Amino acid sequence: MSESLNFWENYYSNHQIPTDESFFARFVMPFLNEGDTLFEIGCGNGRDSVFFAKQGMKVTAFDQCEKEVGFLNDEFSDLKDLLFKAGDFTDLGEQGKVKNVYSRFSLHSVALEKEINTLDWASSSIEENGLFFIEVRSIFDELCGEGTEVAKNAYVTDHYRRFLEIEPFTNRLEEAGFNILYKLQSKGLAPYKTEDPVVIRIIAQKV
Secondary structure, three states, rough: OOOOHHHHHHHHOEEEEEOOOHHHHHHHHHHOOOOEEOOOOOOOHHHHHHHHHHHEEEEEEOOOOHHHHHHHHHOOOOOOOEEEEEEEOOOOOOOOEEEEEEEEOOOEEEEOOOOOHHHHHHHHEEEEEEEEEEEEOOOOOOOOOOEEEOOOOHHHHHEEEOOOOOOHHHHHHHHEEEEEEEEEOOOOOOOOEEEOOOOOEEEEOOO
């Protein structure tokens, strides 16, 4: 088990129950229609997936933490259009076509080459004109530079983080087959307790 996986397994063993949905999920909701299919990659304790399912979406959510996935499937077995699956979101393989893919605070948790694999997978999985919703930490986040540097803009504290540059990231999305419909880099988008990180929000459309 990798150190990062071990960190998240331990984290979610103490934070199993989903809390309220994220600010990003609320932002995304107006772009969705009841009955839409949606994959969430790196769903953690499932708070946003549960929210989307309760709003009428057909949700499949992926996370590498198998114990948490099992717990969530048991806890939310009454939501017929919600399924949690254990898996590394950078190596999911064929999962069928989907209208939308949602990624909050997941792509900055993997190395650049794994991010590129994920963008290519999303491009092959999303239906024409479907949407890819992304929120990640920016290089302007105050945490950037903390810990041991392991690659460009990538650091390890108690777990791995890679901080993204907005223009190169949007270029990689375009190379993967997406048009950028919306992009914003700002504080105030993902506050948590005393933290207010600079994050990047993207809505990309499969062409």
